[in-house]
Amino acid sequence: MAVTSDTPRRSPARAVKLLRESPWSARFGMAVILVYVVAALFAPAIAPYGETEIVGAEYEVWSEQFPIGTDNLGRDMLSRVIYGARNTVGIAFLTTLLAFLIGSIAGLLAATLRGWVDQLLGRTVDVLMAIPSLIFALLILTIVGTSVINMIVVIAVLDSTRVFRLTRAVSMNVVVMDFVESARLRGEGLWWIMRQEILPNIAAPLVAEFGLRFCFVFLTISALSFLGLGIQPPTADWGSMVRDNATLISYGDITPMIPAAAIALLTVGVNFVVDWFLHKTSGLKE
Amino acid sequence: MTDANGDDLLLRIRGLKIEGRTEEGWNEIVHGVDLDLRRGEVLGLIGESGAGKSTIGLAAMGFARDGCRLSAGTIEFDGRELRSAPESARRKLRGNRISYVAQSAAAAFNPAHRLMDQYCEGPVVHGVMGRAEAERDAIDLFERIHLPDPEAIGFRYPHQVSGGQLQRAMTAMAMSCRPDLIVFDEPTTALDVTTQIEVLAAIRDAVEQFGTAAIYITHDLAVVAQMADRIMVLRHGLLVEEGDTRQLLSDPQMEYTRDLLEIRRFRVEERPRPADETPVLEMRGVTAGYGASTVLHDVSLQIHRKRTVAVVGESGSGKSTAARVITGLLPPTAGEVLYDGEPLPARFDRRSTDQLRKLQMIYQMPDTALNPKQRVEMVIGRPLQFYLGLSGSKLRERVRALLDMIELEPDTFIDRLPGELSGGQKQRICIARALAAEPEVILCDEVTSALDPLVAEGILKLLDRLQTEFSLSYMFITHDLATVRAIADEVVVMFQGKVVESGPKSEMFTPPHHDYTDLLLSSVPEMDPDWLDRLLAERAELAKQGRVLKAADN
């Protein structure tokens, strides 16, 4: 039984309607993402102190002057949490973007060209994925040294394997369709087939995957920073802030949990939005 | 059939309404249908897709698919109201007193269990018989419906048994508790015509032997004519007409029913093959296959200008592979394809733009042949831009002209996405896309088989009109002999990758024939309610003479 698919003209009215119908979880997620974006963009204006400015004694308690105290070097925690939005989230976002660029282009090429290109890319990815990515990242970072650029590249390359797999899989579903065959028989070139025939049909799962990948990359980078191998001091970063101040927890002070909660809150928000998006578009493809 | 008001009424449905869930909420699919069924009676439900016939069939079991609900009316089975009955009560009836035969037995048998386990499950769970007794009974039934090797077949897994046999095994399974009513939901639609006969015969035998009542759902009037005592014609969730089979077929009251009966009468006058002309398209001694398996063996055929060649055969006959060779998707291992007497490069990406342009293709499934993200204007406009270099207002004008040609109002349709079109409209857009390239030859791969009969006929008429208007040649790949009768000038019969017979249409429909052609031709159901009886009798007679006509599947 053919259900009339929802293929509306793009219009603001439709977007508003979609928003109004969204469940509380998705709205909550969107609000969270908005707050983080604002914090990241306007960090210098919002934060009471500078990112690396030493403004007081070490481990000062919560006060009017320092709403959530100071850290192990006497820097204002709140300011660092705000700057963390810019650093941690920004770096994770860049990494995800890079991973997507590599993974989706490779995946589209593999699915469209098939043959030896597909074999080569596929086998390479199989091997890369046979090593757990955190371990692989650790190994590579030991060798090339821990710097932000190295980390971005290493994680992006490792993560692009998952993007490749997904892009290839969903593209394969589209490539076998008669309309792609029809375009090939018309004599269309590779670029047209990838850009016009396949991409519009895999956009929805790719967007959802972007959200999920972002969460994964964000958590991986936070974990690396927490382990002292990611974003390096004195840059304000949530993962390393937890690590630097972790001793407080054994004294019953939960301040170091705040940056950890900041990480958790954003991933929860993104996951909620993606979950809703997937639910909305599940009629198209998984 | 005895008195209508009497106690022998088995199923009585009144004012049945069924709703389906959509984005906007609940949407009514069936708008109040009444249905009566007496014990031992076979009722045919017929209609196009979306008529609600399957939904009604399932509702007779007090069942609604996920996303559907029985919103109003009463369903009385043997005096018991099912719609308001608790689920546990309905469960006791299902599989026990009412059972179901699904469209695709291959999908409806659980791949993880042997046929015998699935057969015995019903009787054992419902406490009708013990496991050992059920197994003996299964073997007995398998034998009665002429399944080969009835002792052993039950111990196979579904994927080890062919489609036609599975469908018969499913009929046997439906009989396992000796129900009062069986719902047959398009049980032969997924099968080839030659396989269909045996399944139809098995179903009819089984139903007659046990005096079981049945609801037989199909979109094929000729099939239902063989099976049903009475027919209900449905459309858009409403009853159109109801009557005894013979009476309905000979004297239909409603126009829609008359249209359904008319369908197979459309005929194009056969045009003889022009003498001494180089065929526009020719396959010469083509052998091709995938990997190690050869699908086509030395196939030759010719298509002349302004003519239609129909290539007929069942699934696996290699007819679609032939099309792939012609289009250059599958380079042959031997032989060649000639265009206007000149050999075409074997691979499509070695062919010139002009060679590609002259040979267009229309697909079986309009749903997958159109990019769901491209609007009609782009779908039709792209070949114009790509081949003919049109752009701007010229392009738009031409698209509108093409929409006119395929009888779709340009203003209404030019901005639509495929999701906003019906099946027939989509197929028309596909035709316009092929036409936009200004081709000489169009390959039509089962272009009507995914469509409802009336819509399909509209497409055939359109293709016929366009052929004269634009001097087109068609290669029509089909398994449906009615389509062949309607539109072909010449016929090529394929069987297991070989051409077994070919010639002008008039010759092909008069005996004598190759055995396979005979089997194929005689297996096409006719509207005559006595057709199946006569055919089975004829085949039995032939078998006595030692000439066995049977599907490869058996």
Next chain:
Amino acid sequence: MDAVLKMVAQRLALGLLTLFVVSLIIFASVEMLPGDVAEEILGQSATPETVAALRRDLGLDRPAHIRYFEWLGDMAQGDFGRSLANKREITELLGTRLWNTLFLAGYAAVIAVPLSLALGILAALYRNSLYDRLVNSATLTSISFPEFFVAYIMIAIFAVSWRWFPAIVNVTAETPLDERLYKAFLPAIVLTMVITAHMMRMTRAAIINLMASPYIEMARLKGLTRRRIILHHALPNALAPIINVIALNLAYLVVGVVVVEVVFVYPGLGQLIIDSVTKRDIPVVQACSLIFALTYILLNLLADILSILSNPRLLHPR
């Protein structure tokens, strides 16, 4: 059966090949160091003579492929070489730590696998119910939490406020099992929470996916109970996807263990690899990576083979 044996043999061969390539990568990555291990050991103040001498000592002057096969051979015999940091035998370092890590991962798996399967099947059974939505939101949240966040929450509550469990897990080879179980409870629970969410969601999805198949509708139309449909008709077919889910998560567990070990100062492999990365103790990192990769590959291989064996189409060919 022959077809199955052939497929299993193919998978095994593929697994071996992958392992070989992975070992090659691990070995080659060190070769790509600017300079080499000898320079790394001696630091920047070393004279060219001392570097050359050490190189000869370590056998670094011989061609790479010969050293690779020697290294591989040694590894296969359990000889991982010596640590650069403290010159101890790596095998010695690994011994108890490997066992500790496997213990922790196994501990978590024993709790998580049955729990998540039960939760997942229940959620599929009562799809769209309040329970389903609640579990869905809860697991989504739990997936979103970084492991160290969950770990510190646990510590703050159960170790600092209530003092039920220790915040630092110091186990040795002599620690008796019951004490081990008690001490490792918090890290095991943290790991359980992380993977249960994944496994439960994937189990639910696998079953729901199956519930849409025609043979499930057929089972319903045969008048079977919901319980029988799920257990007898859906589950046997969901086996392959569920096995995959479990293997995937167990493999993840082995990696997730790293962060949790660091938080709880648990003397396992994860702790060791992090220490060694910080110290750039390359032979140890190599050895640990290889062991992690080996576990990961083996688990995935096992899943592959089990799903072949649970497929009736392959087990009973035409």
